[in-house]
Every structure is written in C-alpha cells, then in structure tokens.
Amino acid sequence: MAEPIPPITLPPARNPQQEGEWLRLALLGWLDYEFIPEQVNQQIAERVAQIFIRQRMEGENDLGSLVMAIVTEMESFDFSESFFSEFAVANAVSDLLLDSLGIDHCCGQ
Numbered sequence: 001m002a003e004p005i006p007p008i009t010l011p012p013a014r015n016p017q018q019e020g021e022w023l024r025l026a027l028l029g030w031l032d033y034e035f036i037p038e039q040v041n042q043q044i045a046e047r048v049a050q051i052f053i054r055q056r057m058e059g060e061n062d063l064g065s066l067v068m069a070i071v072t073e074m075e076s077f078d079f080s081e082s083f084f085s086e087f088a089v090a091n092a093v094s095d096l097l098l099d100s101l102g103i104d105h106c107c108g109q
Contacts, residue, residue: 008063008103013056020053026096031084034092040081044089047077052093067094 013019028045032038051073055066067090074086098105 008098008101010056010061010063010066010097010101012061013059016053016056019056020049022100023052023093023096024049026100027089027092030092030096031089035083038082040079044074044077044079044082044084047074048089048093063094063097066097067091 024045027048028041031041031044048070051070052066055069060066060069070090070093071086074089077086079085095105
C-alpha cells in the first residue's frame with residue numbers, strides 16, 4: 001500500500017497582500033493561457049486573491065485547507081461566463097503555489 005503524501009505547509013505569511021497580488025497575477029495568466037483571455041478571468045483571479053489573503057491573514061498555512069477554502073467560497077461565484085469551475089481554479093492555485101515552493105505536482109517532493 002502506498003504511503004499518503006504528507007500535508008504541504010506554506011511558510012508563515014510575511015506580507016499577505018503581496019502574496020495575494022502575486023497569486024492574482026499568476027492565476028490570471030494561467031486562466032488566460034489555458035483558454036482565452038476573458039473579462040471574467042480578471043474577476044475570478046481577484047476573488048481568489050481576496051480569499052487567499054484573508055485565509056493567510058487568519059494564519060492558514062496548510063495548502064489543502066487553502067484549496068478547500070477557495071473551492072468552498074468560489075461555489076457562490078457565477079461561472080456561467082467562464083469555461084472554468086471552482087475546482088479547476090482551486091487546482092490551478094494549488095499547482096501555482098507548489099511551483100512557487102519548488103514542489104513537484106505529482107508526488108509532493
């Protein structure tokens with residue numbers, strides 16, 4: 001039986017606003033690249049950054065918990081003008097954060 005991948009913890013937030021701005025720009029770039037640039041992509045990236053900043057200011061450092069918070073809070077976002085969903089967006093955030101930490105998406109190493 002395979003060993004579970006241990007939780008991934010982000011370093012404590014030193015500047016949540018700056019982290020959120022980085023995430024907003026990185027996610028917007030990903031959204032625009034994955035399909036086509038659309039106005040709704042800016043709204044998605046802005047909302048996700050707000051959620052992320054608030055979570056980090058509240059002391060959340062666990063990547064899994066951050067992703068779940070994004071999924072949960074983005075359920076109320078109107079994705080009808082987008083080709084994405086809250087799950088695709090949260091997974092993209094996870095990948096972007098893993099990349100920033102130099103961690104392989106596949107195996108958590």
